[in-house]
Amino acid sequence: MASDARVRLRLAHEAIGVLPAMKAVFLRDLKTAFRQRQDLLNPLLFFVMVVSLFPLGVSPEVSFLQQAGSGILWVAALLSVLLSLDHLFRHDFDDGTLEQLVLQPQPLFLLVLAKTLAHWVLTGLPLVLLAPLLGVMVHLDGNSIAVLCLTLLIGTPVLSLIGAIGAALTLGLRSAGVLLSLLIIPLYIPVLIFGTGTVAAATDGAPVGGYMALLGAFLVLALTLAPFASAAALRISLSNS
Amino acid sequence: MWQFFHKLGSPKWFFGIATRLMPWLLWGGALLLFAGLVWGLAFAPKDYLQGNSYRIIFIHVPSAFLAQSVYVMMASAALVTLVWRMKLADVFVKAAAPVGAVLTFLALFTGAVWGKPTWGTWWIWDARLTSMLILLFLYFGVIALGAAISDEKSSARAVAVLVLVGVVNIPIIKYSVEWWNTLHQPATFKLTEKPSMPMEMWVPLLLSVLGLYLIFGWFACLRMQTEILIRERRTRWVKELVQAEGN
Numbered sequence: 001m002a003s004d005a006r007v008r009l010r011l012a013h014e015a016i017g018v019l020p021a022m023k024a025v026f027l028r029d030l031k032t033a034f035r036q037r038q039d040l041l042n043p044l045l046f047f048v049m050v051v052s053l054f055p056l057g058v059s060p061e062v063s064f065l066q067q068a069g070s071g072i073l074w075v076a077a078l079l080s081v082l083l084s085l086d087h088l089f090r091h092d093f094d095d096g097t098l099e100q101l102v103l104q105p106q107p108l109f110l111l112v113l114a115k116t117l118a119h120w121v122l123t124g125l126p127l128v129l130l131a132p133l134l135g136v137m138v139h140l141d142g143n144s145i146a147v148l149c150l151t152l153l154i155g156t157p158v159l160s161l162i163g164a165i166g167a168a169l170t171l172g173l174r175s176a177g178v179l180l181s182l183l184i185i186p187l188y189i190p191v192l193i194f195g196t197g198t199v200a201a202a203t204d205g206a207p208v209g210g211y212m213a214l215l216g217a218f219l220v221l222a223l224t225l226a227p228f229a230s231a232a233a234l235r236i237s238l239s240n241s
Numbered sequence: 242m243w244q245f246f247h248k249l250g251s252p253k254w255f256f257g258i259a260t261r262l263m264p265w266l267l268w269g270g271a272l273l274l275f276a277g278l279v280w281g282l283a284f285a286p287k288d289y290l291q292g293n294s295y296r297i298i299f300i301h302v303p304s305a306f307l308a309q310s311v312y313v314m315m316a317s318a319a320l321v322t323l324v325w326r327m328k329l330a331d332v333f334v335k336a337a338a339p340v341g342a343v344l345t346f347l348a349l350f351t352g353a354v355w356g357k358p359t360w361g362t363w364w365i366w367d368a369r370l371t372s373m374l375i376l377l378f379l380y381f382g383v384i385a386l387g388a389a390i391s392d393e394k395s396s397a398r399a400v401a402v403l404v405l406v407g408v409v410n411i412p413i414i415k416y417s418v419e420w421w422n423t424l425h426q427p428a429t430f431k432l433t434e435k436p437s438m439p440m441e442m443w444v445p446l447l448l449s450v451l452g453l454y455l456i457f458g459w460f461a462c463l464r465m466q467t468e469i470l471i472r473e474r475r476t477r478w479v480k481e482l483v484q485a486e487g488n
Contacts (some may be wrong), residue, residue: 042376048410097262124390162406165402165403165406167398169386169402170386170389170402173389174389175389175402179385179386179389182378182381182382182385183382183385183386183403185378186375186378186379186382186407186410187406187407187409189371189375189378190375190413193371221409229405229406232323232398232402233399233402236398236399236402237399239394239395239397240390240392
């Protein structure tokens with residue numbers, strides 16, 4: 001018994017703390033992602049192409065684009081996050097890294113949170129940075145573009161966090177891509193409604209504080225609860241394989 | 242109490258109970274629903290503003306009520322699946338999801354039929370309608386995920402996680418008519434408050450809601466029995482049961 005306790009104590013000493021572990025996971029994900037640069041670029045290209053479909057497919061009128069522009073940008077951003085989600089756990093699932101993460105002494109949900117944040121830095125953040133350029137192309141005015149970027153800045157992490165749940169649930173399934181969209185889009189709709197609602201209010205000159213606060217509430221809710229669901233889903237998917 | 246709880250986990254025991262319960266649920270439900278609908282559709286007084294078109298609420302309100310209620314039941318069962326790994330809870334979730342989807346569709350459809358003469362449009366993107374549409378999508382997602390995972394245990398737990406995540410939509414639906422200023426009127430039917438409509442309308446509505454609950458119970462039992470027979474097809478009691486039925 002005594003030796004058992006000593007072994008456990010030594011293990012606890014050797015294990016690194018929670019924050020360093022999260023940092024290690026986060027940096028590792030960034031590093032591996034930058035070795036596959038094309039994968040990073042693809043969601044952004046998709047974003048630009050989808051946005052350019054609307055003026056060509058619906059109407060290039062300035063009045064239409066001014067009205068629909070923020071919605072178009074939000075929907076395009078949402079879809080490109082959705083497409084990139086498949087990569088979130090897939091590689092680590094295929095090469096067994098995910099199993100090692102589950103075996104770590106640190107709580108899995110925090111490691112998943114680190115992975116999700118890395119995913120946001122790699123896809124959500126570039127989308128936010130690209131949004132002003134596309135905002136100008138759909139004739140949004142300066143104020144609306146600023147508000148749009150702010151809503152995307154608060155909203156895209158929510159998309160990554162909720163999406164991680166779906167990515168974890170569909171891990172290792174056939175035709176996971178379509179299924180993932182089917183599961184996640186209903187959960188994305190509220191974020192989309194408030195994201196575009198904020199920009200519409202800003203365009204009309206109405207106060208946006210309330211909308212922003214609600215988006216912030218979504219972010220806090222997703223940040224606190226979604227990692228638990230993703231971690232639970234990951235354990236289920238791993239026990240399945 | 243705990244013995245009851247353990248028994249509830251046994252598919253065989255549930256199968257027997259369901260067989261005994263189902264005639265009561267079916268006939269009770271049919272009776273209540275029939276009484277509520279006939280009273281509501283034929284004898285209840287006309288609405289002073291909408292005339293006869295309001296009568297669709299005797300179908301619309303019960304199905305909308307049930308659509309949300311079924312999701313809450315599924316979420317409770319999902320919690321039981323995750324915490325106690327009870328097989329029957331998952332059987333319930335799988336059995337109830339398609340029924341819930343149909344009820345949600347019925348609520349949306351009857352709402353559209355009523356909306357055309359009253360609001361002048363089949364569909365409007367207001368908060369209540371949109372959140373009910375999301376509920377329909379959630380049901381579809383649950384059904385799709387359940388069908389996609391072949392392993393029974395993983396499928397049960399994965400679906401349970403999804404159902405619990407989707408439960409955030411339920412308060413949004415319920416309070417959408419109070420939080421936002423929408424076209425859809427606030428809840429017509431509350432058990433906790435004095436009804437705002439005359440008793441001759443309220444009582445048939447209550448009867449149809451209760452009747453639909455019982456019918457749902459019957460339908461859930463039926464689907465659960467089918468699911469149990471499929472899952473337990475290799476056990477001795479199912480073989481004996483099927484042989485006895487065959488003779």
